[in-house]
Amino acid sequence: MVEIEDFPIGLAEGDVVEPMMQIPSELPALPLRDIVIYPFMIVPLFVSRDKSIKAVEEALKDNRMIVLVSQKDVNKENPAQGDLYDVGTVAIIMRMLKLPDGRIRILIQGLSRTIVDSVDASGDYVKVGITPISEPLAPEGSLEVEALVRNVRGSMERAASLGKNISPEVLAIIANLDDAGRLADLSASNLELKVEDAQSVLDISEPVKRLRKVNDLLSKEIDVLTVQAEINTQARADIDRSQREYFLRQQLKAIQSELGDGNELFEEIEAYRNNILKVKMPAHAEEEALRQLKKLERMHPDTAETATLRNWLDIMTELPWSNASKDNLNLKKAEKILNEDHYGLERVKERIIEALAVRKLMEKPKGSILCLVGPPGVGKTSLGRSVARALNRKFVRLSLGGLHDEAEIRGHRRTYVGAMPGRIIQAIQQAETNNPLIMLDEIDKVGADFRGDPSSALLEVLDPEQNSSFRDNYLGITFDLSNVMFMTTANVLDTIQPALRDRMEIISLSGYTEEEKSEIARRHLVPKQIEENGLAKDDVKFDRKAITKIVSEYTQEAGLRQLEREIGKVSRKVARKKAELEADFQPVKISADNLKEYLRTPKIFTEGALKKDQIGIVTGLAWTAVGGDILFIEALKTKGKGKLMLTGQLGEVMQESAQAAFSYAKARSAELGIDESVLENFDIHIHLPEGAIPKDGPSAGITMATALVSVLAQRPVRKDVAMTGEITLRGNVLPVGGVKEKLLAARRAKMKTVILPAPNRRDLEDMPREVLEDLNFIFVENVLEVFENALLEPKAAAKAARKT
Numbered sequence: 001m002v003e004i005e006d007f008p009i010g011l012a013e014g015d016v017v018e019p020m021m022q023i024p025s026e027l028p029a030l031p032l033r034d035i036v037i038y039p040f041m042i043v044p045l046f047v048s049r050d051k052s053i054k055a056v057e058e059a060l061k062d063n064r065m066i067v068l069v070s071q072k073d074v075n076k077e078n079p080a081q082g083d084l085y086d087v088g089t090v091a092i093i094m095r096m097l098k099l100p101d102g103r104i105r106i107l108i109q110g111l112s113r114t115i116v117d118s119v120d121a122s123g124d125y126v127k128v129g130i131t132p133i134s135e136p137l138a139p140e141g142s143l144e145v146e147a148l149v150r151n152v153r154g155s156m157e158r159a160a161s162l163g164k165n166i167s168p169e170v171l172a173i174i175a176n177l178d179d180a181g182r183l184a185d186l187s188a189s190n191l192e193l194k195v196e197d198a199q200s201v202l203d204i205s206e207p208v209k210r211l212r213k214v215n216d217l218l219s220k221e222i223d224v225l226t227v228q229a230e231i232n233t234q235a236r237a238d239i240d241r242s243q244r245e246y247f248l249r250q251q252l253k254a255i256q257s258e259l260g261d262g263n264e265l266f267e268e269i270e271a272y273r274n275n276i277l278k279v280k281m282p283a284h285a286e287e288e289a290l291r292q293l294k295k296l297e298r299m300h301p302d303t304a305e306t307a308t309l310r311n312w313l314d315i316m317t318e319l320p321w322s323n324a325s326k327d328n329l330n331l332k333k334a335e336k337i338l339n340e341d342h343y344g345l346e347r348v349k350e351r352i353i354e355a356l357a358v359r360k361l362m363e364k365p366k367g368s369i370l371c372l373v374g375p376p377g378v379g380k381t382s383l384g385r386s387v388a389r390a391l392n393r394k395f396v397r398l399s400l401g402g403l404h405d406e407a408e409i410r411g412h413r414r415t416y417v418g419a420m421p422g423r424i425i426q427a428i429q430q431a432e433t434n435n436p437l438i439m440l441d442e443i444d445k446v447g448a449d450f451r452g453d454p455s456s457a458l459l460e461v462l463d464p465e466q467n468s469s470f471r472d473n474y475l476g477i478t479f480d481l482s483n484v485m486f487m488t489t490a491n492v493l494d495t496i497q498p499a500l501r502d503r504m505e506i507i508s509l510s511g512y513t514e515e516e517k518s519e520i521a522r523r524h525l526v527p528k529q530i531e532e533n534g535l536a537k538d539d540v541k542f543d544r545k546a547i548t549k550i551v552s553e554y555t556q557e558a559g560l561r562q563l564e565r566e567i568g569k570v571s572r573k574v575a576r577k578k579a580e581l582e583a584d585f586q587p588v589k590i591s592a593d594n595l596k597e598y599l600r601t602p603k604i605f606t607e608g609a610l611k612k613d614q615i616g617i618v619t620g621l622a623w624t625a626v627g628g629d630i631l632f633i634e635a636l637k638t639k640g641k642g643k644l645m646l647t648g649q650l651g652e653v654m655q656e657s658a659q660a661a662f663s664y665a666k667a668r669s670a671e672l673g674i675d676e677s678v679l680e681n682f683d684i685h686i687h688l689p690e691g692a693i694p695k696d697g698p699s700a701g702i703t704m705a706t707a708l709v710s711v712l713a714q715r716p717v718r719k720d721v722a723m724t725g726e727i728t729l730r731g732n733v734l735p736v737g738g739v740k741e742k743l744l745a746a747r748r749a750k751m752k753t754v755i756l757p758a759p760n761r762r763d764l765e766d767m768p769r770e771v772l773e774d775l776n777f778i779f780v781e782n783v784l785e786v787f788e789n790a791l792l793e794p795k796a797a798a799k800a801a802r803k804t
Contacts, residue, residue, distance in 0.1 A: 023090055023112065028055035029067040029119070029128040033074040036198035037089045038185035039110040039135075048103045051078070055125035056093065056106055064093045067128050068108070069116055070199055079126075081119035087203045090114050090132060113205055138180040138207040145180050148211045152187055155218040159191075162225035166190050181207030184214045191221060228255055269297050275317035282321065285477050289316050308414055315421060316475070319428060324435045324483060328392035329360040341386035342379055343520045347766060348372065348507050352387050369462045371443070371488045371501075374509030375741075377559020380489040383509075384439035393485065394436040396427040400454070401442035409457035411474035421474040424461055428484070435483035443500075444490035455497040462486055462503045510740040511558025511628065513768045514748065517551045518544065525564045533571040538587055540574045542567070545592040552748075553602035558628075558741065570598045610719035613792060616711035620703035621724040621746055621754070622695070623738030628745035630722060633688055633700065635707035640683030648688030651696025658686055660729050661705035664783065665712060668731070672787070674712045684708060699736035701727030702755070702786050715791040722746045723755035723786060731783040735759035743771050752776055755786055 030045075030052050037043055047053055059066040069088030076083045095107040118129040138145050156174055160166045170190055177183045188201040197217060204210040231254040276289045296309045328334055334356055338349045351370065372380040381397065388395035403409075411422035420426070427438050446454050460466045467481035488504060490496060512520065526542050555562040570590055578585045590598065610617065616635040621628060644662045646655055665672060666679055686704060688695055702725040710717050724742055726734040735757045746754050747770075758779040764772065778789050 023065065023114075023130075023132045024063070025131070026127060026129050027065055027067045027090065028058045029069055029084075029088070029116075029126040030055055031079050031084060031126060032068055032070045034195060036070050036193075036195060036202055037068045037091060037108070037110050038189050038202060039089055039112055040182060040185065041110045041189055042094070042107065043110075044105060044107050046099075046103055046105055049077070051121075051125045053104055055127075056096065056104060058125055059093055060096065065111070066091055066093060066108070067114060067116070067130055068110070069128070070195055078121060080121050081116075084116060084119060085199050085203075086116055087133075087199070088114055088116055088128075088130075089202065090130070113202065133205045135181055135205055135207065138211075142208075145208055145211070148208070148215055149178065149180060149183060151215050152183055152211060152218060155215070155222055156187055156190075158222055159218065159225060162222070162229055164221070164225060165192075179207075180211045184210040187214050187218065191217060193217065231255055269293060272296075272313050272317065276313075279317055279319070280322040281316075282480075285316070285321065285479075288477050289313065308419075312414060312474070315425075315429065319425070319479070320432050320434045323433050325393055325433045327356075327359060327435075328390065329356065331356060331360070334390040337390040338386055341389070342383060343523055344512065344516050345379070345383065345509065348383060348509065351505075351507060352390065356391065368464070368505040369486045369488065369503060371490060371504035371506050372509055373490045373493055373506055375511055375558035376491060377557060377561035378509045378511065379560070380509060381439060381441055384437065384487045384489070387487065388437040391437065391485070394431040394433050395439065396431050396436050397439045397441055398423050398427055399441045401445040402447065403445075403454045404447045406454050406457045407473065409454050409461065411472040413473050414476070419474055421472050422457075424470070424481070425472045425475065425479065428479070428481075434480070435485070437485045437487065440486060440488040442490065443488040444492055444495045453497075455500050458500055459503065462488075462500065511744055512560070513744055513770060514548065514551050515770055516768065517555075517560060517563060518547045520560060521547045521551070521563055521567060525560065525567050529564065529568045529571040533568065533575045535571060535575055535578065539578060539585075540571065540588045540590060542570075542590045543592075546590045546595050549592045549595055550599070553604055554599055556604045566599060570595075573598050613716040613719050615714055615716050616707055618703050618707045618710065618717050618790070619719075619722040619749075619751065620700050621722050621742035622700070623697075623741050628738065628741030628743070630745050630749045630751070631688060631695075631700070631703075633686065633703050633707045635704075635711040636685045636687075637678065637682040637711050638685060639681065642679050642681070643683045645683060645685045646687075647685070648691045649694050650688065651694060653698050654696050654700060657698050657701040657727060658704045658708075661701060661708050661727055663729060664705060664727065664731055665708050667729075669712075672709055672713055673715075674709070678712055684711065698726040698734075699724045699738075701725060702733055702780075702783055705783050706786055706790050709787055710791055713791075713794075715794055718753075718790055718792060720752040721755060721790045722749070722751045722753070723790065725755070725757040725760075725780070725786075727783055733757045733780050733783055733786065739763040740767060743767065743775065747771055747774050753778060753789075755780055755789060757781070 030047065031049075032045075035043075047056055055066060067088050068091050069084045071079050072083055072085065073079075089110045090112045091108040091110045093106050093108055097105045099105060113133040113135065114130040115133060116128050117131055120127045120129075153174055156166060157171060160171060170186070174183065174186060177186065184201065184207065188198060191214075193201075201210060201213055201217075204213055232251060234254075272293050273290070276286060276293065281289060292309055292312065296306060296313070299306045299309070331353055335349065335353055338352065342349070355370075372383060374380055384397070385395050407422065409422045409424060411425060412419035421429070424438070428434060428436065431438075440458070443458075446458070448455065460470060461481065464482065467484075469478040470481045471478050493501060493506065522542070522544070526547075527537070530537065530540060550566050551563060554566045557563070574588050577588070596602075610619065610632075618633045618635075620631040620633050622631040644658065646658050650658070662684065665674065669676055669679060686707060703723050705727050706717060706723065709715065724736055724739075726736055728734065739756070739760050740763065743754060753776045755778045758781045761779050764777070778785075780786050780789070
């Protein structure tokens with residue numbers, strides 16, 4: 001047992017007492033979190049742990065003494081010997097108050113330092129074996145002690161003057177306290193030290209050493225407070241008085257930055273930093289992102305540039321730098337999906353499967369960009385969605401129709417208000433993978449004006465050699481687009497910039513035959529419209545003849561949109577009937593006979609073949625944006641001076657074809673059986689009906705030549721023959737485009753024979769089987785062959801007329 005000075009309960013810190021009291025060698029212990037208690041300190045404590053409450057109760061039963069020892073790890077709920085410091089403080093409990101929530105509040109006063117020899121945490125409370133430390137007296141008359149005492153007193157006053165929260169009562173006690181050990185403990189208890197530093201003071205029993213340690217800690221605190229004061233002065237000098245709020249925030253930020261603490265942006269900055277590391281950017285992107293993050297860290301949170309930087313960091317961390325979907329490399333499964341979604345289109349499907357096969361053999365091939373060209377409604381966009389499903393990739397569609405601003409592709413620079421990334425980067429952000437299928441829709445309708453040419457910006461996007469380092473103006477760094485699969489759609493190729501067209505593989509999607517439309521309607525459109533109009537599968541049945549009639553008499557298009565609308569119209573009328581009759585409703589069967597009840601009078605008058613052979617009327621074939629059509633060209637001779645008159649709103653190219661045909665007929669008049677007097681005394685009038693519709697192109701050349709020769713030589717034209725081809729002044733027949741659409745129109749008009757330029761023979765390879773079976777083809781190289789097959793001799797014509 002050790003005897004120490006005793007003092008009555010309730011003395012203030014710094015009071016000196018003389019009585020002695022006994023401290024047992026074993027006492028209950030109270031582990032402390034985030035605080036160190038020194039001898040002679042009077043401190044209130046809240047106790048909540050069960051073992052700690054029982055330790056307090058045990059102390060109150062005996063002599064009210066308890067050992068206060070700090071924990072090394074504040075998160076440890078039941079500390080053992082290794083979790084507690086080796087030096088603690090014996091204290092006496094002055095008062096206890098039980099709280100309603102089960103905790104207790106005690107008022108304690110430190111008595112003496114003590115060494116913790118052993119810790120027993122196995123019982124209801126922590127019990128420790130201790131050896132109290134007898135504190136030696138400081139040498140009297142020592143100059144060092146006197147100097148240290150004065151230094152500590154002065155430093156405490158200096159700290160208080162620099163803003164340290166030290167009460168005047170404590171300063172008064174310090175000013176009158178000469179005991180070196182007591183002065184050291186009192187000063188340390190008011191410095192708000194970290195637990196490690198506070199414990200280091202408690203560990204020193206020798207008063208002079210302890211005072212020297214406190215003096216060092218005070219010196220560091222004075223340095224920090226001095227820097228704080230300088231920061232205050234600097235911040236106040238830099239900021240205008242009217243910006244008081246900004247000044248306060250800046251001051252706080254500067255203080256916290258100097259102290260190494262976080263500021264109000266700390267959590268947000270850490271979140272950004274974690275996200276930057278989490279998304280696994282390339283080295284150059286990560287370096288730039290962290291550089292901008294440091295810039296944000298130094299900014300005031302309310303400035304406009306901070307908001308801009310936040311938006312930039314949000315986009316950078318949301319981009320899928322390393323997130324990619326796994327491609328479906330099962331060719332049979334992909335082919336099955338394509339066949340499920342689309343009927344026909346074999347060439348396109350074959351090309352997609354080829355691309356997939358290459359990807360299966362090579363990890364990262366540089367494939368070409370597919371451009372699907374065709375009339376509206378043939379399934380270009382939906383085909384892209386189907387390809388994405390077959391490849392197991394995300395699908396994003398970008399409509400480029402009417403786009404004029406280059407920044408829509410490359411993005412705006414961050415200096416502009418409302419700046420944002422270009423549509424390509426936005427699409428990848430939306431897809432959440434770095435290898436989606438991006439469908440650039442209506443690429444033929446991209447414009448250009450003073451804001452730049454988006455087509456030129458697309459050159460880099462669609463070039464596999466360049467897009468691995470695509471630079472968006474908003475991001476300011478490169479993004480790898482080589483994993484992205486691009487597909488484009490267009491109605492015509494003429495308006496696409498040549499350099500852009502050169503970067504794409506063109507796949508033409510022509511119009512569908514009536515049989516293909518009927519099959520697509522039966523497989524896809526009818527079930528879709530039945531579902532969209534709230535009908536059950538058995539509520540309405542379309543028979544094949546009804547669908548064929550809708551195709552032929554209610555629609556005239558290359559695609560399927562109008563067909564789907566007509567089927568939807570029938571479905572809505574059935575839906576209304578079901579809603580009105582409710583329980584009395586009977587399933588409806590749509591047939592060719594009752595179709596008129598639902599769709600009324602047919603809308604389309606199909607031009608059919610001529611009923612008889614006639615002079616000056618020839619059946620031509622034309623291509624339109626919605627498919628093919630037949631075109632009657634009429635020629636007539638009238639009294640005049642050998643002039644050629646053209647009507648029917650003809651374009652310049654078509655007028656030149658007529659002039660070439662007329663010149664050829666005049667040059668070969670004798671060979672063609674044309675009387676020269678007819679050329680001198682008659683004018684020729686060529687007319688194309690439907691004059692409100694503009695017409696142009698060279699493919700009607702042989703048709704107009706046939707009409708001219710027919711009227712000049714008075715030779716009738718065979719009624720079942722249609723033709724297309726360009727003519728030269730020498731009579732050669734040149735190839736034309738749009739052959740599939742023209743042949744579909746000829747078949748629809750019940751023509752039997754079609755005259756085509758010889759080079760167009762290759763176009764029949766991709767022609768539907770039913771077209772090849774129903775039409776007879778004559779391939780010609782010279783216009784004389786056309787006349788031979790299309791014109792009847794005058795005598796034969798007279799005989800045919802007599803028979804009729």
